[in-house]
Amino acid sequence: MTTNNDVLIKVEGLKKSFGSNEVLKGIDAEIHKGDVMVVIGASGSGKSTFLRCLNLLEEPTDGKIIVDGVDINDKNIDINLHRRKMGMVFQQFNLFPHMTVLKNMILGPVKLLKKSKEEAAKEAMELLERVGLADRANDYPSQLSGGQKQRVAIVRALCMNPEVMLFDEPTSALDPEMVGEVLEVMKRLAKDGMTMVVVTHEMGFAREVGTKVVFVDKGVIVEQAPPQEFFTNPKNERLKEFLSKVF
Ligand SMILES: Nc1ncnc2c1ncn2[C@@H]1O[C@H](COP(=O)(O)OP(=O)(O)OP(=O)(O)O)[C@@H](O)[C@H]1O
Numbered sequence: 001m002t003t004n005n006d007v008l009i010k011v012e013g014l015k016k017s018f019g020s021n022e023v024l025k026g027i028d029a030e031i032h033k034g035d036v037m038v039v040i041g042a043s044g045s046g047k048s049t050f051l052r053c054l055n056l057l058e059e060p061t062d063g064k065i066i067v068d069g070v071d072i073n074d075k076n077i078d079i080n081l082h083r084r085k086m087g088m089v090f091q092q093f094n095l096f097p098h099m100t101v102l103k104n105m106i107l108g109p110v111k112l113l114k115k116s117k118e119e120a121a122k123e124a125m126e127l128l129e130r131v132g133l134a135d136r137a138n139d140y141p142s143q144l145s146g147g148q149k150q151r152v153a154i155v156r157a158l159c160m161n162p163e164v165m166l167f168d169e170p171t172s173a174l175d176p177e178m179v180g181e182v183l184e185v186m187k188r189l190a191k192d193g194m195t196m197v198v199v200t201h202e203m204g205f206a207r208e209v210g211t212k213v214v215f216v217d218k219g220v221i222v223e224q225a226p227p228q229e230f231f232t233n234p235k236n237e238r239l240k241e242f243l244s245k246v247f
Protein backbone atom coordinates (compact mmCIF):
# COMPACT_ATOMS: atom_id res chain seq x y z
CA MET A 1 0.00 0.00 0.00
CA THR A 2 1.30 3.45 -0.82
CA THR A 3 0.15 6.93 0.04
CA ASN A 4 1.42 10.26 -1.15
CA ASN A 5 5.08 9.45 -0.59
CA ASP A 6 5.64 12.80 1.06
CA VAL A 7 3.26 12.01 3.91
CA LEU A 8 5.05 10.12 6.65
CA ILE A 9 2.26 10.04 9.23
CA LYS A 10 -1.42 10.46 8.58
CA VAL A 11 -3.77 10.60 11.54
CA GLU A 12 -7.49 10.25 10.92
CA GLY A 13 -10.23 10.58 13.50
CA LEU A 14 -7.94 9.50 16.33
CA LYS A 15 -9.81 8.96 19.58
CA LYS A 16 -8.58 7.84 22.95
CA SER A 17 -10.58 7.29 26.09
CA PHE A 18 -9.48 6.35 29.57
CA GLY A 19 -12.59 4.72 31.00
CA SER A 20 -15.41 7.16 30.42
CA ASN A 21 -13.00 10.06 29.96
CA GLU A 22 -12.64 10.75 26.23
CA VAL A 23 -9.31 12.56 26.03
CA LEU A 24 -8.79 12.62 22.26
CA LYS A 25 -12.00 13.33 20.42
CA GLY A 26 -11.03 12.92 16.79
CA ILE A 27 -7.59 14.18 15.81
CA ASP A 28 -6.77 14.66 12.13
CA ALA A 29 -3.23 15.52 11.14
CA GLU A 30 -0.67 14.98 8.41
CA ILE A 31 3.03 14.98 9.04
CA HIS A 32 5.25 15.20 6.00
CA LYS A 33 8.83 14.09 5.79
CA GLY A 34 11.02 16.84 7.25
CA ASP A 35 8.11 18.54 9.02
CA VAL A 36 8.59 19.97 12.47
CA MET A 37 5.10 19.91 13.92
CA VAL A 38 4.87 21.88 17.13
CA VAL A 39 1.94 20.98 19.38
CA ILE A 40 0.69 23.48 21.91
CA GLY A 41 -2.34 23.57 24.17
CA ALA A 42 -3.46 23.87 27.75
CA SER A 43 -2.58 21.32 30.41
CA GLY A 44 -4.81 18.27 30.13
CA SER A 45 -5.83 18.99 26.53
CA GLY A 46 -4.35 15.66 25.35
CA LYS A 47 -0.95 16.59 23.90
CA SER A 48 1.00 13.80 25.61
CA THR A 49 -1.72 11.29 24.89
CA PHE A 50 -1.53 12.22 21.20
CA LEU A 51 2.24 11.65 21.12
CA ARG A 52 1.91 8.41 23.05
CA CYS A 53 -0.65 7.13 20.57
CA LEU A 54 1.76 7.84 17.70
CA ASN A 55 4.25 5.30 19.00
CA LEU A 56 1.63 3.03 20.54
CA LEU A 57 2.56 3.66 24.13
CA GLU A 58 -1.21 4.14 24.27
CA GLU A 59 -3.61 2.10 22.20
CA PRO A 60 -6.06 4.34 20.36
CA THR A 61 -9.75 3.74 21.01
CA ASP A 62 -10.70 4.65 17.47
CA GLY A 63 -9.33 6.18 14.28
CA LYS A 64 -6.33 5.52 12.13
CA ILE A 65 -2.63 6.25 12.30
CA ILE A 66 -0.91 5.49 9.03
CA VAL A 67 2.89 5.51 9.13
CA ASP A 68 4.82 4.85 5.94
CA GLY A 69 1.55 3.70 4.41
CA VAL A 70 0.93 1.13 7.15
CA ASP A 71 -1.94 1.29 9.62
CA ILE A 72 -0.19 0.85 12.96
CA ASN A 73 -3.37 -0.35 14.66
CA ASP A 74 -3.49 -3.32 12.36
CA LYS A 75 -3.18 -6.29 14.70
CA ASN A 76 -0.75 -7.96 12.30
CA ILE A 77 1.97 -5.31 12.36
CA ASP A 78 5.14 -5.68 14.38
CA ILE A 79 4.69 -3.08 17.12
CA ASN A 80 8.35 -3.15 18.06
CA LEU A 81 9.40 -2.50 14.52
CA HIS A 82 7.05 0.46 14.45
CA ARG A 83 8.31 1.83 17.76
CA ARG A 84 11.85 1.73 16.48
CA LYS A 85 10.90 4.21 13.78
CA MET A 86 9.83 6.68 16.45
CA GLY A 87 12.43 8.11 18.79
CA MET A 88 10.88 9.57 21.92
CA VAL A 89 12.27 12.14 24.32
CA PHE A 90 10.42 12.88 27.55
CA GLN A 91 10.47 15.68 30.04
CA GLN A 92 12.14 13.35 32.56
CA PHE A 93 15.10 12.06 30.49
CA ASN A 94 14.41 8.37 31.37
CA LEU A 95 18.08 7.38 31.28
CA PHE A 96 19.05 4.23 33.16
CA PRO A 97 20.75 5.50 36.33
CA HIS A 98 22.94 2.42 36.84
CA MET A 99 24.47 2.60 33.37
CA THR A 100 27.06 4.97 31.98
CA VAL A 101 26.11 7.37 29.20
CA LEU A 102 27.72 5.08 26.63
CA LYS A 103 25.95 1.98 27.99
CA ASN A 104 22.64 3.84 27.89
CA MET A 105 23.28 4.64 24.27
CA ILE A 106 24.37 1.26 22.97
CA LEU A 107 21.74 -0.79 24.78
CA GLY A 108 19.05 -0.38 22.10
CA PRO A 109 21.29 -0.76 19.05
CA VAL A 110 22.92 -3.92 20.49
CA LYS A 111 19.74 -5.54 21.84
CA LEU A 112 17.23 -4.53 19.19
CA LEU A 113 19.26 -3.74 16.08
CA LYS A 114 21.71 -6.58 16.77
CA LYS A 115 24.72 -4.35 16.23
CA SER A 116 28.09 -5.34 17.63
CA LYS A 117 29.12 -3.46 20.76
CA GLU A 118 32.06 -1.96 18.87
CA GLU A 119 29.95 -0.65 16.04
CA ALA A 120 27.25 0.69 18.39
CA ALA A 121 29.88 2.39 20.55
CA LYS A 122 31.52 4.00 17.55
CA GLU A 123 28.20 5.43 16.38
CA ALA A 124 27.30 6.51 19.90
CA MET A 125 30.60 8.36 20.27
CA GLU A 126 30.03 10.19 16.99
CA LEU A 127 26.61 11.32 18.19
CA LEU A 128 27.97 12.37 21.59
CA GLU A 129 30.64 14.32 19.77
CA ARG A 130 27.95 16.18 17.84
CA VAL A 131 26.28 17.36 21.04
CA GLY A 132 29.56 18.17 22.77
CA LEU A 133 29.42 15.33 25.28
CA ALA A 134 32.00 12.83 24.06
CA ASP A 135 34.05 13.44 27.19
CA ARG A 136 31.10 12.35 29.38
CA ALA A 137 30.67 8.91 27.79
CA ASN A 138 31.82 7.07 30.90
CA ASP A 139 29.92 9.19 33.39
CA TYR A 140 26.69 8.08 35.03
CA PRO A 141 23.55 10.18 34.48
CA SER A 142 23.67 11.43 38.07
CA GLN A 143 26.98 13.13 37.25
CA LEU A 144 25.41 15.23 34.50
CA SER A 145 23.38 18.43 34.56
CA GLY A 146 19.76 18.36 33.40
CA GLY A 147 20.68 19.88 30.07
CA GLN A 148 23.44 17.34 29.53
CA LYS A 149 21.10 14.49 30.47
CA GLN A 150 18.55 15.68 27.98
CA ARG A 151 21.16 15.97 25.22
CA VAL A 152 22.15 12.37 25.99
CA ALA A 153 18.50 11.31 25.88
CA ILE A 154 18.19 12.88 22.43
CA VAL A 155 21.26 11.19 20.97
CA ARG A 156 20.28 7.93 22.62
CA ALA A 157 17.04 8.05 20.65
CA LEU A 158 19.01 8.95 17.51
CA CYS A 159 21.18 5.85 17.94
CA MET A 160 18.18 3.82 16.85
CA ASN A 161 18.11 5.67 13.57
CA PRO A 162 14.46 6.72 13.87
CA GLU A 163 12.38 8.15 11.05
CA VAL A 164 10.58 10.52 13.38
CA MET A 165 11.49 12.10 16.70
CA LEU A 166 8.75 12.76 19.23
CA PHE A 167 9.48 15.28 21.98
CA ASP A 168 7.20 15.72 24.98
CA GLU A 169 8.10 18.99 26.70
CA PRO A 170 11.81 18.23 26.53
CA THR A 171 12.86 21.45 28.24
CA SER A 172 10.14 21.81 30.86
CA ALA A 173 12.09 20.15 33.67
CA LEU A 174 15.29 22.11 33.01
CA ASP A 175 16.74 25.08 34.82
CA PRO A 176 16.30 28.11 32.57
CA GLU A 177 19.99 28.41 31.72
CA MET A 178 19.97 24.88 30.27
CA VAL A 179 16.97 25.25 28.01
CA GLY A 180 19.00 26.89 25.25
CA GLU A 181 21.54 24.10 24.81
CA VAL A 182 18.79 21.51 24.37
CA LEU A 183 16.79 23.66 21.96
CA GLU A 184 20.00 24.20 20.01
CA VAL A 185 20.42 20.44 19.53
CA MET A 186 16.80 20.16 18.43
CA LYS A 187 17.21 23.03 15.99
CA ARG A 188 20.19 21.37 14.39
CA LEU A 189 18.28 18.12 14.13
CA ALA A 190 15.47 19.93 12.35
CA LYS A 191 17.93 21.61 10.03
CA ASP A 192 19.40 18.23 9.15
CA GLY A 193 15.94 17.24 7.94
CA MET A 194 14.65 15.11 10.82
CA THR A 195 10.88 14.80 10.98
CA MET A 196 9.79 15.94 14.42
CA VAL A 197 6.65 16.28 16.52
CA VAL A 198 7.34 18.56 19.46
CA VAL A 199 5.08 19.35 22.40
CA THR A 200 6.52 22.48 23.95
CA HIS A 201 5.79 25.79 25.59
CA GLU A 202 8.82 27.34 23.88
CA MET A 203 7.08 29.70 21.49
CA GLY A 204 10.39 31.02 20.17
CA PHE A 205 11.26 27.51 19.03
CA ALA A 206 7.80 27.07 17.51
CA ARG A 207 8.16 30.26 15.50
CA GLU A 208 11.70 29.70 14.38
CA VAL A 209 11.84 25.97 13.77
CA GLY A 210 8.25 24.80 13.34
CA THR A 211 6.95 24.09 9.86
CA LYS A 212 3.46 23.89 11.29
CA VAL A 213 2.01 24.66 14.66
CA VAL A 214 -1.12 22.98 15.96
CA PHE A 215 -3.28 24.00 18.89
CA VAL A 216 -5.00 21.20 20.77
CA ASP A 217 -8.07 22.15 22.77
CA LYS A 218 -9.99 19.52 24.74
CA GLY A 219 -8.82 16.65 22.58
CA VAL A 220 -9.29 18.26 19.18
CA ILE A 221 -6.90 20.18 16.92
CA VAL A 222 -8.79 23.43 16.57
CA GLU A 223 -6.18 25.33 14.60
CA GLN A 224 -3.14 24.48 12.53
CA ALA A 225 -1.05 26.78 10.40
CA PRO A 226 2.53 27.69 9.55
CA PRO A 227 4.04 29.58 12.52
CA GLN A 228 3.95 33.01 10.94
CA GLU A 229 0.21 32.80 10.32
CA PHE A 230 -0.48 30.88 13.50
CA PHE A 231 1.00 33.52 15.77
CA THR A 232 0.09 36.68 13.90
CA ASN A 233 -3.38 35.76 12.75
CA PRO A 234 -4.94 33.22 15.13
CA LYS A 235 -8.60 32.56 14.40
CA ASN A 236 -9.86 30.29 17.15
CA GLU A 237 -11.07 32.16 20.24
CA ARG A 238 -9.49 29.69 22.67
CA LEU A 239 -6.17 30.00 20.86
CA LYS A 240 -6.33 33.79 21.02
CA GLU A 241 -6.91 33.54 24.74
CA PHE A 242 -4.08 31.00 25.13
CA LEU A 243 -1.63 33.18 23.20
CA SER A 244 -2.59 36.29 25.14
CA LYS A 245 -1.54 34.47 28.31
CA VAL A 246 1.74 33.23 26.85
CA PHE A 247 2.92 36.53 25.39
N1 LIG B 1 -2.93 6.60 31.64
C1 LIG B 1 -3.96 7.40 31.91
N2 LIG B 1 -5.03 6.96 32.61
C2 LIG B 1 -6.08 7.76 32.86
N3 LIG B 1 -6.17 9.04 32.44
C3 LIG B 1 -5.15 9.53 31.75
C4 LIG B 1 -4.00 8.75 31.44
N4 LIG B 1 -3.13 9.52 30.71
C5 LIG B 1 -3.72 10.72 30.59
N5 LIG B 1 -4.94 10.74 31.20
C6 LIG B 1 -5.85 11.87 31.25
O1 LIG B 1 -5.96 12.40 29.96
C7 LIG B 1 -6.06 13.83 29.97
C8 LIG B 1 -5.04 14.44 29.04
O2 LIG B 1 -3.73 14.14 29.54
P1 LIG B 1 -2.43 14.49 28.73
O3 LIG B 1 -1.31 14.04 29.58
O4 LIG B 1 -2.52 13.95 27.37
O5 LIG B 1 -2.51 16.07 28.68
P2 LIG B 1 -1.41 17.13 28.25
O6 LIG B 1 -2.04 18.02 27.25
O7 LIG B 1 -0.16 16.43 27.87
O8 LIG B 1 -1.21 17.95 29.60
P3 LIG B 1 0.13 18.62 30.22
O9 LIG B 1 0.34 19.92 29.49
O10 LIG B 1 -0.22 18.84 31.64
O11 LIG B 1 1.26 17.66 30.03
C9 LIG B 1 -5.93 14.23 31.42
O12 LIG B 1 -7.22 14.46 31.92
C10 LIG B 1 -5.32 13.02 32.07
O13 LIG B 1 -5.72 12.90 33.41
Ligand SMILES: [Mg+2]
Residues within 6 Å of the ligand: 047, 048, 049, 168
Ligand atom coordinates in the same frame (compact mmCIF):
# COMPACT_ATOMS: atom_id res chain seq x y z
MG1 LIG C 1 1.75 16.35 28.66
